Amino acid sequence: MAWRKKSGGDQSSAGPSDCYADDGEKVPRGHVPMVTGCGERVLVPVRLLAAPCIAELLDMAAETYGYSQPGVLRITCDAGHFQRVIDDVLERAG
Known part of the structure; x- marks a missing residue:
């Protein structure tokens, strides 16, 4: 998992099939950009995403923001809590 600060990305070499987060930074294949409740991009x-605790966070976000939120997925918890959830999921996956 990568934690990134918001910064302008260089899109000059982007092809038509490249995927970019809201701030123009290229998203690596196999990753989903998200924003925590405190604005940290992840x-x-x-x-x-199939882990039950991540699915629960996504359900809570859907209740708060709805299913049609534009742009990057937003989750309601702060960055510290989200990092603990991710660490737990990675530990269980072995």
């Missing part, structure tokens, strides 16, 4: 591996 790149989460897609394989972690």
Whole structure:
């Protein structure tokens, strides 16, 4: 998982199939960009989205923001809590 600060990315070499987060930074294949409740941007591996605790955070975000939120997925917890959840999921995955 990568934690990134918001910064302008260089899109000059982008091809038509490249995927970019809201701030123009390229998202690596197999990752989903998310924003925590405190505004920290996080790149989460897609394989972690199936974990029950991540799914619960996504359900809470859907209740708060709705299913049609534009742009990057937003989750309601702060960055510290989200990091602990991700660490727990990675530890269980072995």
